[in-house]
Amino acid sequence: MIDYMNSALENRGCNFGILLTKTVEQLPNQVGVFNLYENKLFCCFEYLEFAIRWVRLYLNRIKSSEGKEEINSVMIKDKINNIVTELKNLSNVKKKLTGISNFVAVENNGVVELLDKMKASINDQLTQLENEID
Numbered sequence: 001m002i003d004y005m006n007s008a009l010e011n012r013g014c015n016f017g018i019l020l021t022k023t024v025e026q027l028p029n030q031v032g033v034f035n036l037y038e039n040k041l042f043c044c045f046e047y048l049e050f051a052i053r054w055v056r057l058y059l060n061r062i063k064s065s066e067g068k069e070e071i072n073s074v075m076i077k078d079k080i081n082n083i084v085t086e087l088k089n090l091s092n093v094k095k096k097l098t099g100i101s102n103f104v105a106v107e108n109n110g111v112v113e114l115l116d117k118m119k120a121s122i123n124d125q126l127t128q129l130e131n132e133i134d
Contacts (some may be wrong), residue, residue, distance in 0.1 A: 001019055001028070001031075001042060002037060003008045004013060004019070005017050005040040006040075009039070015038070015039055016039045016041075016055065017039070017127050018039050018042075018051050018052075018055060019040065019043075019044070020043060020044060020045050020048060020051070021040070021043075021044045021045065022044065022045055023044055023045075023046075024044045024046065024091050027042060027043070027044060032087075032088055033047065033084070033087045034050065034051070034083070034084050034087045034088075041054070043046060047087055050070050050083070050087065052081075060128060
């Protein structure tokens, strides 16, 4: 992915790029859900909004302030690490909720089938009672 991005940046004459994947699972484990490698940001489409905001901040403020003493690089790195951690947490919670949702949907189908069988059984018994009484 880094080689691809280096080639893409060179071909387009750009000095920064974002590589998006469709899902988090398509990113290599070492990338995580959101990671910066020199002038290349890797993330999944789900986090495109965060990526664009981060790149704007990076290019407008951080890069333009390089070498200036008033920029607190430790604080910036800490905030970036916090953002990455929160994005990982968000991704994990989403996976868990999707799993729960899928489980509930499957169980719900089973419950609906059981209720339908019970209704059919009750109707059958009522029909038998009606026939016996008539």
